[in-house]
Amino acid sequence: MQVREYDDGDWTQVWTIIHDVVREAATFPFDPDMTEQQARAVWIEAPPGLTAVAAEDGQVLGTAKMGPNRSGPGAHVSTASFMVAAGARGRGVGDALCRFALDWARGHGYAGMQFNAVAESNTTAVRLYQRHGFEILGTVPRSFAHPTRGRVGLHLMYLEF
Amino acid sequence: MQVREYDDGDWTQVWTIIHDVVREAATFPFDPDMTEQQARAVWIEAPPGLTAVAAEDGQVLGTAKMGPNRSGPGAHVSTASFMVAAGARGRGVGDALCRFALDWARGHGYAGMQFNAVAESNTTAVRLYQRHGFEILGTVPRSFAHPTRGRVGLHLMYLEF
Numbered sequence: 001m002q003v004r005e006y007d008d009g010d011w012t013q014v015w016t017i018i019h020d021v022v023r024e025a026a027t028f029p030f031d032p033d034m035t036e037q038q039a040r041a042v043w044i045e046a047p048p049g050l051t052a053v054a055a056e057d058g059q060v061l062g063t064a065k066m067g068p069n070r071s072g073p074g075a076h077v078s079t080a081s082f083m084v085a086a087g088a089r090g091r092g093v094g095d096a097l098c099r100f101a102l103d104w105a106r107g108h109g110y111a112g113m114q115f116n117a118v119a120e121s122n123t124t125a126v127r128l129y130q131r132h133g134f135e136i137l138g139t140v141p142r143s144f145a146h147p148t149r150g151r152v153g154l155h156l157m158y159l160e161f
Numbered sequence: 162m163q164v165r166e167y168d169d170g171d172w173t174q175v176w177t178i179i180h181d182v183v184r185e186a187a188t189f190p191f192d193p194d195m196t197e198q199q200a201r202a203v204w205i206e207a208p209p210g211l212t213a214v215a216a217e218d219g220q221v222l223g224t225a226k227m228g229p230n231r232s233g234p235g236a237h238v239s240t241a242s243f244m245v246a247a248g249a250r251g252r253g254v255g256d257a258l259c260r261f262a263l264d265w266a267r268g269h270g271y272a273g274m275q276f277n278a279v280a281e282s283n284t285t286a287v288r289l290y291q292r293h294g295f296e297i298l299g300t301v302p303r304s305f306a307h308p309t310r311g312r313v314g315l316h317l318m319y320l321e322f
Contacts, residue, residue, distance in 0.1 A: 029235030156298070156317050
């Protein structure tokens with residue numbers, strides 16, 4: 001598996017991943033009925049941000065986007081988001097994408113990385129981020145309507161470099 | 162002073178307020194060089210959101226925007242932002258705008274209101290929100306580059322209805 005910069009030829013596979021993740025509505029506070037055009041606008045980052053994919057033998061297993069979390073006086077802190085294809089979970093794809101994003105952010109001189117909304121029910125992601133050094137700074141209770149568990153909290157997670 | 166829905170005739174005065182606030186770069190993580198067109202895109206909300214102004218004798222003293230904080234499974238929590246004209250501070254404009262936004266959000270059935278990035282140096286705003294019942298759920302240290310105080314924290318504040 002290789003993590004590399006996204007290119008336009010990856011779009012069909014990336015859109016399949018995004019579509020599955022947003023329809024499931026269990027991890028991202030995105031519109032489940034998001035169109036392909038909206039997904040492209042949300043996920044494909046222009047500089048100074050970057051979109052990446054984890055690929056193996058031409059197959060896209062997961063995707064990440066990264067960039068400044070805020071503008072102006074907040075632009076020195078980065079953020080990133082990760083999605084893994086349903087059939088590729090449990091193989092370290094998220095871990096590889098997270099490592100890539102952290103290397104990218106450190107290499108570009110960011111002061112830290114912030115995740116604004118990690119569903120507390122997504123324990124795989126929470127633990128993965130904690131293994132990379134992220135801390136939960138706060139949790140907004142009942143702010144994410146999970147399709148089967150009801151309203152769960154969204155964690156604000158942060159790693160200062 | 163009356164707080165009411167924004168209309169297009171307010172734009173020139175609203176833009177003056179936004180321009181002053183972003184150039185000062187002491188409270189909002191917005192690009193200080195934001196253009197008028199960018200400001201309009203950021204500040205003027207389409208439904209389900211709303212933009213409002215506090216006005217007196219045809220003069221706009223402050224402005225607020227409000228709407229869902231996130232999409233899909235996060236759309237039941239609201240957010241809002243407030244800006245007060247430099248010449249109108251200390252007159253309760255922010256308080257009136259905050260009350261308006263809270264009434265609006267409660268009236269539209271939101272479960273709470275979240276402020277994602279309140280500069281901890283902006284003690285006037287922090288105290289105002291606390292008076293309205295908001296709590297600081299977490300603070301991202303050194304994530305806001307204040308023009309004179311250096312890097313200060315950004316509070317995540319929340320009020321559950």
